[in-house]
Amino acid sequence: MVCSAYGQEEMCTHYGVMGLADELALAGVPTLRFDYLGACNSDDGDVCLRGFVEDTVRAVECLRQHCGPLPVVLAGVRLGAMVALSSSGRVAGVAGVVLMAPVLSGRTYMREVRAAAAVSRLASLDPPPQAGSGEVLNTNGFHWSAMLQDEVSTADLTHLTALHAPLLVLPSPQDRQSPKVAEKWAATGAPVSVVPFAEYGTWMQDPTLHSNPVQAFAAIRNWLKELPAVEEKELHGTLPGSTRTLRGEGFMEEPVRFGPDQSLFGILCLPADGKAAEVAALLLHEGSSYTIGNGRAYVKLARTLARQGIASLRIDLSATGDSPARNTRHPHYDLERIPESVAALDLLQQRGFPVAVAFGQCAGAYTAYQVVLADERIVGGVITNIQKFTWHYGDDIAVSFRDNKRSLKGYWRAMRSKGEWKRVLRGDADMSGIVRVLLKRGFMQVTHQVKSLLPPAPDSEMAIVHAQMRRLAQRGVQLHLLFSDDDPGLSEMWMQFGRKARRLKNFAPIRMTLVKHADHHFNGSDARERFYELASVWMKEAVASRAASIVVR
Incomplete structure (x- = not known):
């Protein structure tokens, strides 16, 4: 039983946890992953630590319905490790507990979470509240309720004396507390093993660039082999009592498999009564997230649209989320992945949605x-x-990340943020990289300003993009180019379409919209709500346009 992390840490480790579960299943160990209520793809509800423990206990019951009353190992990542250890005393027959980079002192952990939020780029939009204020804490779009903050802050497992099963502790290189606590537990006679989690740093980072902790997962498999053996049994079918449909307020959702060898994963969200417009939304996540979208944005958007009578399909491209890897290249800037999205359109068409609006960030x-x-x-x-707008096959995504800094306007805003100055003083800001990128952008903008006075050369990048836009305009595609008003992507727009994208008017009905005081991922609370509003309006326009075209025909 795997208890996931929470928030951005869950986002970073989700694909790895799926890999761990697959490895254990191949080794003959049935493994269940699940989402806490109010988190990830589960139904909406109060998010609290107590609820996470209750969910874990119910998940164990579900697993045993399928596997029988066998011993169970509880494994947890970060905050999920606290959940796993807290749940072990409420579950009978626990054979062991695995703690991956565990949170043992909730007070220390919440102090770190708030400190990171205070120096993040989001701090100027959603300043982190003081501890105990009763206000919601926003970290990268994930909201920590006052209840969750208070419960985690008061949780302390460092003084735990009654251990209910053997433990495997994998402390991160920066964690000095867990090894000492594990040593204290071992001194009481408890069976405790400690394996350094050397790969933690390469796992707990933006999923676009991270790698799974191969050595740590191997250590977990080897430790499991040392536990007392149990009788093997053959398992068939799906979990008894489980359902493929999640029904919530105004919506119902169904997990789907599609594409080559049914290897791609998605979630189809429909209105509660099953009656939806012919136009569906295809939600393609950004590189750093999966089906839920950054800060669970796509979950809320899908359910909001469903309540308005519009269906949606949010998918994981291969090598992200719950879609296994089919190649190792970056899933978004690889033209070989385009057919995966086309396969999603095939699925929508099979389910009665002949046309769609594509979303991507x-x-x-x-x-x-x-x-x-x-x-x-x-x-x-x-x-x-x-x-x-164009990506040269073979370009390195890491180089793109390095060169993708803020816009000049974004830096002027950052200069007014105390958190940003703290990052500079601590050495967390890449000052040389910022200067390099601004100089490079300045040179490119001057070059493009000069070139913009002349017609684009044949086969130039500008000519290619203009030809693409002309095709879309001729098709009548309602394309909305949405930007936060200080996003670095605006430099690409100015380069292709002139200052303030003035040439975009030549490609109607394609439009550009700027949202003020929005971060790159629209994680700020006000920006996120504005995104939902615009998405709803534009989807309704697409539905109306489709209905009008049918009447004309």
Whole structure:
């Protein structure tokens, strides 16, 4: 039983946890992953630590319905490790507990969470509240309720004396507390093993660049082999009592498999009564997230649209989320992944939705844009903070990350943020990289300003992008290019379409919209709500346009 982390840490480790579960299953160990209530793809509800423990106990019951009354090992990542250890005393027959980079002192952990929020780029939009204020804490779009903050802050497992099963502790290199606590537990005679989690740093980072902790997972498998053996049994079918449909307020959702060898994962969200417009939304996540979207944005958007009578399909491209890897290249800037999105359109068409509007943000915006170009079943697009209209095959995504800094306007705003100055003083800001990128951008903008006085050269990047836009305009695609007003992607827009994208008017009905005081991922509370409002309006326009075209025909 795997208890996940929470918030951005869950986002970073989600794909790895799926890999761990797959490895254990191949080794003959049935493994269940689940989402806490109010988190990830589960139903909406109060998010609290007590609820996480209750969910874990119920998940164990579900697993045993399938596997029988066998011993169970509880494994947890970060805050999920606290959940796993807290749940072990409430579950009978626990054979062991695995703690991966565990949170043992909730007070220390919440202090770190708030400190990170205070120096983040989001701090100027959603300043982190004081501890005990009763206000919501926003970390990268994930909201920590006052209840969750208070419960975690008061949780302390460092003084735990009654251990209910053998423990495997994998402390991160920066964690000095867990090894000492494990040593104290071992001194009481408890069976405790400690294996350094050397790969933690390469796992707990943006999923676009991270790698799974191969050595740590091998250590877990080897430790499990040392536990007392149990009788093997053959398992069949799905979990008894489980359902493929999640029904919530005004919506119902079904997990789906599609694409080559049914290897791609998605969630189809429909209105509660099953009656939806012919136009569906295809939600393509950014490179740093999966089906839920950054800060669970796509979950809320999908359910909001469902309540308005509009269906949606949010998917994981291969090598992200719950879709296994089919190649090792970055999923969003790889043209070989475009057919995966087309396969999603095939699924929508099979389910009664002949046309769709493609949504994408950041790297996902590039994928969405390419799908709009590739398939005429796409009648609209919401392309948010796209960074590149063209991608040269073989380009290194890491280099793009290095060169993708803020806009000049963004830096002027950052200068008014105490958190940003703290980052500079602590040495966390890449000052040399910032200077390098600003100089590079300045040179490129001057060059493009000069070139803009002349017609674009044939086969130039500008000529290619203009030809693409002309095709979309001729098709009547309602393409919305949405940007936060200080996003670095605006430099790409100015380069392709002139200052303030003045040449975009030549490609109607394609439009650009700027949202003030929005971060790159629209994680700020006000910006996120504005995104939902615009998405709803544009989807309703697409539905109305579709209905009008049917009447005309």
